Amino acid sequence: MFGLDKLTSGKDGRDAAKAMSDVLVNTRDSALQSIDRGTNRAVADLGQARNVYRGAQRNQLDALRSGYDTARDYGQRAYDAFTPYTNAGRNAFGQYQDAIGMNGADGRTRALAAFQAGPGYQWQVDQATDAAARKASALGLTASGNTLDAITRLGSNLANQEYGSYLDRLNGVSQMGYNATGQQAGALRDLGTVATGYGRDRASVYGQTAGNIAQTYGQQAGYHSGAGNAGGQLIANIGQGLANAASQNELAGQQAAANRAGLLMSGLQLGASVLGGGFGGGMGGGLGSLFGGGGGLTGSNWNTGNGTVPAGMTMNYGGR
Template sequence: MGFLDSLTGGNVGKAAAAATKKNRTLINKFDRQGQGIINTGEARSSGAINKAIAGYDPYTSAGRDATSMYSNALGLGGDDGTAAAQGAFQAGPGYDFAMDQGTQAALRGASAAGMLNSGNTLTALTQYGQGLANQEYGSWLDRLQGLSSQGLSATGGQASAYGGLSDLYQGTADDRLGLASNVVQARMGNNNQLAQVREQQSAAKGSFLGGLLNMGVGLGTKALTGGLF
C-alpha cells in the first residue's frame, strides 16, 4: 500500500492533512474553553454586582417612604395625605413617650400643689401638648427629610452599580466578539490549508495518471511502428 501510494502520489499532503485536522480540533476546543471562561467570569461578576445592588434596597425603600410621607406632611398629597402624615406623626413612639412623660410630670406637680382638678392645670396640659406637638413635628419633618436624602444617596449607589453591570455586559460582549473573530480567522486558515493539501493531492494524482497515459501512448506507438519510434 505504501509503495502504491508513492507511485500514485497518495502520500502527498497526508501529514499536512492530519495536522490540519488536529488543528481544527484544537480550534474548536479553544472556542469552547474561551466561551466557558467568559460565561464564568460574567456570572460571577454580575452576581457580585447584583448582590451589592440588593444591599441598597432597605435604604432606597425607606427613602421612598420618607419622601412620600414628607410630601404628605407638606400638603402635597391633598387632605388624605395630610391626614396620613398627621396620623403617622402622632402614632410615633417618640411623640407618645414625650407626651406621656410631660403629662405625668405636670399632673404630679399639680397633685402636690393640690390643684389636680383645677382649670389652670387643664390649661397648662393643653398648652404643653400644643407646644410639644409643634416642636416634635418640626423635628419629625427634619428626620423625614434626612431619611429621604439617605434614600437618594442609596439610589445613586444603585445607579452606579447598574452602570457597572452595563459595563460588564458590554465588556463580555466585546470579549465574545473578539473570541468569535479569532476562531473564524483560525478556521478560515485551517480550511485554506486543507484546500491546499487537497490541490496538491489532486495534482499528484493527475501527474501519475498523465504519466500512465503517456507511457501507454509510447508503448502503443512502438508496437505500431515496430519499435522505430
C-alpha cells in the first residue's frame, strides 16, 4: 500500500544490482570471446605467413640449385675439353723423361723403341747420301773408304738431328699438356667458386627464412601476451564492476532495513505523541477526540488497578 512494501523490502535495489551484474558478466564473456577470436585469427594469419616463407625458401633453393647445376655443367665441359691435351702432354712428358735418361736404362730402352723418325727423315737421308755418292763418283772415289765413311757420318748426323727434333716435339707436346692442365685447374677453381657461392647463398636463404619465421613466432607470442593482458585487465575491470554491483545489492538491503526502522520509529513517535497528548490534557480531551470526539471519558476518577470504571462514570464513544 502506497509503495511501503517496496520501500521496506529493497527488492528494486537488489533487482537493479542483479541486472547490472548480469550485464557485466555478459559483457565480460563477449569481450573475452572477441579477444580469443582476434588472437586465433592473428595466429592463423601468422601460420599462413610461415607457410609463405617456407614456400619462398623452396623456390629460392630450387633456383639456386638450377643455377649451380648449369654452371657446374659448363665448367665440367670446359674441363673435359682440355683432357685430350693433358693426356697427350702427360704421355709426351713421360717419353721425354725416358729419352733424356731420367728413368734409367729401362727408360732409354723405351725411348728408343718409341722413337719414330719423321716422314721426311728418310727422304732427307736418301738425298744426302745420293749426293755424296754422286760427288765421289765424279771424283772417281766411289768405292773408297773415305767415301763410305763420309756417307756414314752424314747418316749419323742426320739421325742425331732427327732425334733432337723428336725430343723437341716431345717437349712441345709436354708443354701443351702442361698448359692444358693449367686450364683444367682454372676450370676446377671456377667450379669450386661456384660451389662456394652456392653453399653461401643456400645458407643465406635458410638464415633469412629462419629469421622471418622466428619473427612470426615472436609476433604470435606478442598477440598471446597482448590478449592475456587485455583479458586480465578486462576481468579486473568487470570484477570491480561486479563488486560494485554486490555492494549496491548490500546497500539496497541495508537501506530497506533502515527504511523499516525509520517507519517503526515514526510509528512509535506518533503513538507517543498521541498518548502524551491524551494524558497531558485529560483522558477526555485526548483519547476522547481520538475515538470520536464527544466529551471523552467523564468523571474524575479512573481505577487503573483493576481496569473497572467507578460508579457514576461513563465512557462516551461519540454517540456510537
